[in-house]
Amino acid sequence: MASQVDAAELTKSLIQCASVTPDEGGALTLLETLLSEAGFECTRADRGEVSNLFARWGARGANKSFGFNGHTDVVPVGDEAAWSVPPFGAVEKDGMIWGRGATDMKSGVAAFAAAAIEFVQDTPPDGAVILTITGDEEGDAIDGTTALLEHMQKAGERMDVCLVGEPTCPNEMGEMMKIGRRGSMTAWFTVTGVQGHSAYPHRANNPLSAMVRLMDGLASAELDQGTEHFDASTLAVVTIDTGNGATNVIPAQSRACVNIRFNDSHTGASLTAWLEGEAAKVRDAFGVGIDMKVKISGESFITP
Ligand SMILES: [Zn+2]
Structure with a gap:
């Protein structure tokens, strides 16, 4: 038995x-x-x-x-x-x-x-x-x-x-079986400006202004509208760190990190190129330095 x-x-x-x-x-x-x-x-x-x-x-x-x-x-x-x-x-x-x-x-x-x-x-x-x-x-x-x-x-x-056996059903058991997986990647940004006194901002170059613009631009971009098997790709800003304890100092540097989950209309390489382009636009507009590191944890795939 x-x-x-x-x-x-x-x-x-x-x-x-x-x-x-x-x-x-x-x-x-x-x-x-x-x-x-x-x-x-x-x-x-x-x-x-x-x-x-x-x-x-x-x-x-x-x-x-x-x-x-x-x-x-x-x-x-x-x-x-x-x-x-x-x-x-x-x-x-x-x-x-x-x-x-x-x-x-x-x-x-x-x-x-x-x-x-x-x-x-x-x-x-x-x-x-x-x-x-x-x-x-x-x-x-x-x-x-x-x-x-x-x-x-x-x-x-x-x-x-x-x-x-990963959970894939939004509401009820058995609702959805996935035959592929979204890709996943993380990008870390360091924006470097010029430190200064907050009373004389024209003598500094605030990296936070550039960082906020960059993060807002990335988070509000529409990466695609979804594909046959996948929802639209997403980008989430997961942290912005400056660690500035002084209220009267414009800091020299700020760091941030974004995580992207992407469908089969992208690759890690195509998204890296897009991120580089967005960072370059902000770098040129604000005259700051922007350093970017990327880790691609997995590409998107379908197994029909
Ligand atoms: Zn899991």
Whole structure:
């Protein structure tokens, strides 16, 4: 008789693991134990500070294989006093389970782990079911899925298709399945002007005037109107830092950072060129120096 797993209870148990990247917090160990007991062959593909779990039911390199991918790590809780529930308490309230990672994506991992176990126990398939679960999605994401893929390649493991259990449904479960991913990039700007006394602004060149113009221009630009499979690309100003403690001093420098999520009408390179152009316009208009650094975390893609 199958010993089936309750996905809601498993979600709670996973939330109770304080798995802030890169600490696995017991979450991967819990899944490893559960899956091993259900007959999955589990391998830890840990790399650096990051823990990753590869679990397979069925034969290695099977002709047919269905894969799941997810992560158990979560972002930091921030100001814990501002939470209405303990972040790792998994409190059940108003028919919902509350906690850090409840949506992104311990519920997804719990749902596919429970479904995979039920499936192989009730209707043992003629093929393999694979789970790849990382602990590095919310961090730099260099020792998570890439480490698992490297492990798979070395060990002769394969997957025909892969379902990623990230939350993609805006309102209701099952509303939307995505067949691609938006690209993501971050740009850091340093604007350098000329420091001076605020009583004599004409003798200074305030980098903040240029920075505010640049950030407003970037944030209010329409990058596109969306594509067949994606919403419109977005740009968010995530920080502007000057750290000026004096009220009568025009500072010499200001820094800011923007994060862009982009669809398949752009590439990291095309957006970098656009940012450079916008920065050059502001630099010329204000006579300041603008230094820009860019990190492209991933390009947009579609898998039809
Ligand atoms: Zn996620």
